[in-house]
Amino acid sequence: MKTKELISDLQDFYLLSSSGLLGLIRKPFYYRDTIEQMDYTGTGSFVIVLLVSLFIGMALSLQLSAELSGMGLKMYIGKIVGVSIIREIGPVMTALVFAGRVGSGMASELGSMILGHQVDTLRAFGVDPVKKLVTPRILSSLIMLPALTILGDAVSIMGGYYIAVFVSLQSSTFYWSSIQDVLNYENILSGSIKPFIFGYLVACISCYMGLSTKGGAIGLRRATTRAVVASFIVIIVADFILTRILLYILGFTV
């Protein structure tokens, strides 16, 4: 019975994700809802992403400084901070913050709409809830998560700069030239594809969990928790798979 339910859930998730994505090219388009969602997902997450990114960048730089100073390799701080932030830590950390803040919000909002018969009301009006509710959330995540990731990466690198230059007393010019070195096509491509995939996954998972809410306040709690936990796991697993694929495509030897 459990396997049957799991297969049915996966099928429903697939249908919701694909129809939500297809809504991007099918009329009607809900511009107002999309702008509202972009404000919530992007502007609303801006400060928290910047704060987390700043401290992650500083902590990383501090750790590297402590480890590399023993080997006399402190000049590599900039390069390692740059590569790890742009390719790995930036996209994953921003996506996790995004899932925690935005994913839980999407699931609880849609869940309470289900419990309050608001989704049924939409259907009664002849409005497709997937186009009205899911597509704007997918689109806003596809736009805002990459944007947040770029800003987060920049702030992390600046946090790393502060530690490298003012605490570890490295050359400012050398730090920035190291960062310039790592801003090559391979690293930028590797770091910029991930946020699109993560944004899509977080939006689909959160909308699916929200729209399948059952059973009052407890059901809503369960849906919200599931949305965040599932998003976290999927982001980390997807990150590994994407890293493997991108390294292969970009010709890196492992």
Added chain:
Amino acid sequence: MIEFDDVRFSYGAREVLRDISFSVDFHEKVAILGGSGEGKTTILKLIMGLLKPDSGKILIDGEDISAKTEDDLREIRMKFSIVFQEGALFDSLNVKENVAFGLREYTKLSEEELDQKVRSLLKMVDLENAVELMPEELSGGMHRRVAIIRSLAAIEPRMFLYDEPTSGLDPVNADIICKLILKLFLGGRGFIVVTHKIFDAFKLADRFMFLKNGTLLLDGQREKLVNSPLPEIQVFLSELNPRLKHPGEKNG
């Protein structure tokens, strides 16, 4: 006309409706009675095509809607105007935007025309001053009135479906809602009201259906309901409404 033909429906393993058959004309005033969880709201959702029956047929104007897709159901849904329990207003929108929701979807009115239309609709229910209020700022009665007006703002329904329109309301507000429902009926458009408040049902309807354990125990007029010998109906009538006498007892 709405026709149910041996309709069965279950939520997972729990069977809610068993072999339900009835037909209702669009101009009738029908009340579906029964306790909580007996499947009353489910019937309304099945009529709108919001749920699909496990078996049996649901015909709207002779058209079987059981296997229709969401896109095909849009035309069917336009024949009805449904008001869910507690109104189901969109909490992110204020009263004006809630009422304007259907208008924005189906008409190309300018902002000014839209504003005028919304205000005139709200005036019908004495809520013209509540335009800018958010749903959480409204009382239960105001909530229902906005929901009723919203449901007919953009469409010309042939029938209204009300899910517990007076539940949780004080007698004064319940009476206002009942009068509004009857006022809308004067246009010749019938309604199905789902309720467990027998006195409100008596005020509104002239045909009664009684659901118990997923089966339709009774379908008839007020006398048939009140004089029914079925113990389930008597328990419902007496427990919920002690003022209503059992058959055989003299009315005061």
